[in-house]
Structures are given as structure tokens and as C-alpha cells.
Amino acid sequence: MGVRYLPSLIMSYLPSGVGKRNMIKIGILALQGDFDEHQKMLDGLGINTIQVRKSNQLTNLDGLIIPGGESTTMGKLATDFQLMEDLRTFAMRHAVWGTCAGAILLSKNSGHVQPLLGVMDITTARNAFGRQVESFEIDLNVPALKVVDPSDAPFPAIFIRAPLIETTGPGVEILAYINDDQVVAVREDQWLATSFHPELSTDNRFHRYFLEMIQSK
Amino acid sequence: MSNEVGSFAVKKGLAQMLKGGVIMDVVTPEHARIAEDAGACAVMALERVPADIRADGGVARMSDPELILKIMDTVSIPVMAKCRIGHFVEAQILEALGVDYIDESEVLTPADEANHIYKHDFKVPFVCGCRNLGEALRRIGEGAAMIRTKGEAGTGDVVEAVRHARQVLGDIRHLQSMPIEEVMSFSKSIGAPFELVLETRKLGKLPVVNFAAGGIATPADAALMMQLGVEGVFVGSGIFKSGDPAKRANAVVKAVTHFNDPKMLAEISRNLGEPMVGRQISSIADNELLAKRGW
Numbered sequence: 001m002g003v004r005y006l007p008s009l010i011m012s013y014l015p016s017g018v019g020k021r022n023m024i025k026i027g028i029l030a031l032q033g034d035f036d037e038h039q040k041m042l043d044g045l046g047i048n049t050i051q052v053r054k055s056n057q058l059t060n061l062d063g064l065i066i067p068g069g070e071s072t073t074m075g076k077l078a079t080d081f082q083l084m085e086d087l088r089t090f091a092m093r094h095a096v097w098g099t100c101a102g103a104i105l106l107s108k109n110s111g112h113v114q115p116l117l118g119v120m121d122i123t124t125a126r127n128a129f130g131r132q133v134e135s136f137e138i139d140l141n142v143p144a145l146k147v148v149d150p151s152d153a154p155f156p157a158i159f160i161r162a163p164l165i166e167t168t169g170p171g172v173e174i175l176a177y178i179n180d181d182q183v184v185a186v187r188e189d190q191w192l193a194t195s196f197h198p199e200l201s202t203d204n205r206f207h208r209y210f211l212e213m214i215q216s217k
Numbered sequence: 218m219s220n221e222v223g224s225f226a227v228k229k230g231l232a233q234m235l236k237g238g239v240i241m242d243v244v245t246p247e248h249a250r251i252a253e254d255a256g257a258c259a260v261m262a263l264e265r266v267p268a269d270i271r272a273d274g275g276v277a278r279m280s281d282p283e284l285i286l287k288i289m290d291t292v293s294i295p296v297m298a299k300c301r302i303g304h305f306v307e308a309q310i311l312e313a314l315g316v317d318y319i320d321e322s323e324v325l326t327p328a329d330e331a332n333h334i335y336k337h338d339f340k341v342p343f344v345c346g347c348r349n350l351g352e353a354l355r356r357i358g359e360g361a362a363m364i365r366t367k368g369e370a371g372t373g374d375v376v377e378a379v380r381h382a383r384q385v386l387g388d389i390r391h392l393q394s395m396p397i398e399e400v401m402s403f404s405k406s407i408g409a410p411f412e413l414v415l416e417t418r419k420l421g422k423l424p425v426v427n428f429a430a431g432g433i434a435t436p437a438d439a440a441l442m443m444q445l446g447v448e449g450v451f452v453g454s455g456i457f458k459s460g461d462p463a464k465r466a467n468a469v470v471k472a473v474t475h476f477n478d479p480k481m482l483a484e485i486s487r488n489l490g491e492p493m494v495g496r497q498i499s500s501i502a503d504n505e506l507l508a509k510r511g512w
Contacts, residue, residue: 030237030474031237031474032236032237032238032256032258032473032474033234033236033237033238034233034234034236035236035237036236037233053474053475053478068233068234069234069235069236069237069238069258070234070235070238070258070259070294070295072253072256072293072294073238073256073257073258073294073470076254076255076256076467076470077256077470077471077474080256080467080471081471100234101234112293126293127293130315131289131315131316131317132231132295132316132317132318132341132342133222133223133312133315133317133340133341134222135222135223135227135228135230135231136220136221136222136223136224136227137220137221137224137226137227138220138221158226158227158230159227160227160230160231160234161231161234161295161317197230200226200230200233
């Protein structure tokens with residue numbers, strides 16, 4: 001614990017903002033899926049990261065990313081390794097971002113019988129766009145990203161056997177639509193869910209947006 | 218909004234979602250259900266597992282579409298299916314069925330002894346086997362969006378999987394340590410496209426996801442391949458030719474997640490029942506080795 005407090009003492013002598021980002025530590029759930037891709041994206045932003053496979057790796061984290069992969073595999077492993085309850089407890093107090101399979105795990109219901117964290121007031125529909133041959137790339141309009149980049153450029157979104165966010169509760173902010181009315185990115189309090197994979201692109205704005213969520217808490 | 222279906226990023230992307238996971242051979246919808254419940258990240262639908270193909274002999278072809286469709290209807294995870302090397306019409310049929318990945322596989326009897334399928338023409342992604350860097354990069358050049366080292370399917374002997382993984386990863390280490398002026402000559406010597414050789418050198422890894430296959434039968438085998446540096450594993454005969462498939466399947470899945478944690482591996486490996494009966498590679502005649510198929 002002492003190690004964690006020492007740097008913050010040093011930081012308080014620096015002008016605000018300088019090096020602050022380096023203080024943040026993000027966990028990436030590494031049971032299965034493209035956790036490496038998220039980690040590389042955060043490495044590129046100078047963020048401390050750790051791959052999370054066990055409960056004790058959730059301590060001293062400022063946020064958690066649940067990556068893309070197979071939601072049934074991750075749910076099964078999290079259940080077998082008795083991680084579900086600890087992940088839920090973590091999520092109640094910290095920022096969590098789920099991409100694709102991660103978004104499914106954050107949702108209350110996916111239309112399948114499978115273990116879910118169920119912390120977000122959303123329901124998802126798995127493989128809503130069809131099988132792999134229907135997977136696609138598309139430029140998305142995401143006005144919320146102006147917080148981290150004023151350019152307002154479209155976001156290159158990669159959808160792979162992607163889920164849709166079918167219903168959203170009253171506290172859920174919709175960040176992006178596809179085909180005018182289908183929801184593919186949402187935020188609710190400290191939680192973020194995207195149907196697509198910013199970690200597969202070279203555009204780090206969603207990762208910066210997640211960091212902004214943590215810093216502005 | 219631009220909208221591109223079946224781009225290379227999307228084809229390669231599904232393989233990236235499979236990373237850290239286990240892809241299991243299944244021959245019935247019931248097997249597929251067991252595999253999914255055990256935590257498989259995808260299944261390979263086929264009529265016979267490689268151990269039976271090896272035992273039965275004869276010509277091994279693409280599976281009956283009826284079987285593949287039934288398995289697709291049974292599980293929510295991705296379903297792969299195999300076509301013969303060079304048999305682009307079997308591949309067209311599998312694409313029309315809507316399978317999620319095609320394995321252009323040496324486990325089936327090759328349809329073309331000189332050419333592989335030109336895979337860029339398909340929207341469905343392909344995985345192909347390799348024994349070394351040259352073979353891997355030729356397949357990627359043809360459009361493979363995922364690579365697996367071949368090993369020797371249907372044996373339960375991991376020795377060839379180790380040999381091929383060490384060869385590919387060793388070739389990459391060698392490529393990275395040589396001066397740039399030697400790279401063209403190296404490309405020529407391994408018969409690989411120069412641009413892909415340069416890309417591999419820059420990345421320090423293959424430009425697509427790289428799994429291991431062929432002979433993995435235990436959680437320890439799977440963790441061995443992961444520690445050698447592959448990104449996930451295929452298990453063929455090793456699961457449904459063992460005494461307790463559901464238990465073993467789940468143990469292999471867990472071992473791939475905790476591949477670097479010997480204490481966890483010890484726990485995971487306990488009390489799994491009989492493994493598949495193995496067949497030593499050294500007891501198999503040279504002309505019966507499947508890994509030699511592919512060019």
C-alpha cells in the first residue's frame with residue numbers, strides 16, 4: 001500500500017494534470033479474448049495496466065476493461081474461478097468498460113442462459129447482425145468523443161459477430177447509433193459498453209474517453 | 218457511412234476474439250453442446266475426428282452440410298468447418314452455409330497438389346496450417362486470416378506441435394536479429410512474400426493470430442504450447458477420444474487461461490480420467506504423416 005501513496009505525494013508538487021495519467025492503473029480481464037489489444041492501446045497512452053485472471057489482481061485498480069472474445073467462455077471461466085461476485089463488487093465502485101463480449105457481460109440479459117454481471121441497466125442481443133460473414137467495418141458518428149478530441153471525426157468501428165444494445169434503462173446515455181436507431185454504444189454512470197472493438201482500430205479516442213470517465217469521477 | 222463487409226480487418230478480427238481460447242473438434246450437435254458448456258471459444262464441425270480419419274483411411278472430404286448446419290443451430294459460439302487443400306468449391310459451399318471460419322486443412326485429403334485456395338476472394342475468413350515461417354506467410358499471402366501450426370493431427374503426441382511452433386517462432390527471432398540487407402535473401406530461401414517478411418520482422422510476430430494444433434491431449438500440453446508463444450489452441454481427437462470429455466474439455470480451457478501458473482495447472486490437471494490413447498509419431502510411416510500435405 002505504501003508504494004501507492006508515495007508517488008501521489010510527489011505528484012502533488014507538480015502542476016495539475018502533469019503526469020496524472022501515469023498514476024492511473026487499469027486492469028484488463030484476461031480470461032479469454034483480445035485483452036492484449038486493449039493493453040497495447042493503453043500502453044501507447046502511457047497507462048499502467050495489469051492482466052486480471054484472479055480476484056486479488058483487482059486490488060488497487062482505478063478501472064477495468066472486459067475485452068472482446070466469447071462471452072460464454074469468459075462467463076464460464078469467471079464462474080469456475082469464483083470471480084463473478086468479486087467482479088460485481090468491483091464494478092459497483094469503479095469504472096468498467098465492456099467491448100462486444102464485455103458489453104454482453106455487463107448487461108442484465110442477453111437472450112441466452114449464461115452467467116452475466118448484470119450491473120448495467122441494458123439488455124443485449126448476441127450476434128444481432130448475423131454470423132461472421134456479415135461482420136463489417138463502418139464509420140460511426142460519436143458526438144461524446146468531443147470531450148477528448150474536438151475534431152468530431154467519425155470513429156472507425158469494427159463489428160465482429162456483434163451484439164446490439166436492445167433496450168436501455170432511464171439512466172443510460174446513448175453514445176452511438178447504427179442504421180439510425182440501433183444502439184451500439186452507451187454509458188451509465190461509471191460504466192461504458194460498446195458493441196464494437198475500438199481496440200482493433202488505431203483510433204484511441206474511446207480509450208481516452210474511458211480514462212476521462214475515471215479522471216472526472 | 219461507409220460499410221465494408223468481410224474486410225481483412227474483420228476476418229482477422231474474429232481470430233483476435235478467439236485468442237486465449239480453445240477450439241474443439243466436434244462430430245455431433247451433442248459434442249458441440251458439451252464443448253460450448255465446457256468453455257470452448259469455437260467448435261470445428263466435422264464427421265470424423267482426425268484419429269478416426271487416420272484409422273479409417275480412404276479419402277477424407279468436407280463434412281455433410283446437414284451435420285454442419287445442425288451444429289450451427291446448436292451452439293451460439295463460432296462454428297468452423299474444414300475443406301480440402303485447394304478445393305475452392307468446398308470452400309464456396311461452406312461460405313454459402315454461413316460457417317464462421319474455414320480450415321483449409323491437411324487433415325482432409327488434398328484436392329490440389331500445387332495450389333492452395335485464393336482466400337482473398339471470400340468474405341468468410343480462413344485458417345491454414347503451417348510448419349515454418351515460409352509456409353505461414355505463403356498462406357497469409359493467399360488470404361489466410363489466421364494461422365495454426367500443424368503438429369500431427371489424431372496422434373495425441375505433442376512432439377510435432379512443439380517442433381512446428383518452435384520452428385515458426387524461431388524463424389521469426391532469426392528474422393529479427395539479421396541485418397536488413399539479408400532479408401530479401403532470407404525471403405527467397407523460405408519462399409515467402411517479401412512484404413510479409415518485412416511486416417513480420419517489424420511486428421516480431423505473424424501478422425495474423427497464431428494458434429497451435431495437432432496432438433494436444435492434456436491441459437499441460439495446451440499450457441506448453443501457450444508458454445512457447447502461441448495465442449490459443451485447437452484440440453481435435455484429444456477431447457472426445459478421452460475417458461471424460463466434458464471434464465477434460467473444461468480443464469484444457471482453464472489451462473489456456475492460466476498457462477503461466479503451475480499451481481493452478483496442478484489443480485486443473487487433477488483427476489481427469491483417461492486421456493486419449495496416443496500414437497507415437499516415430500511409429501508412423503513417413504508417407505502417412507498429414508503435416509507434409511500443403512505446399
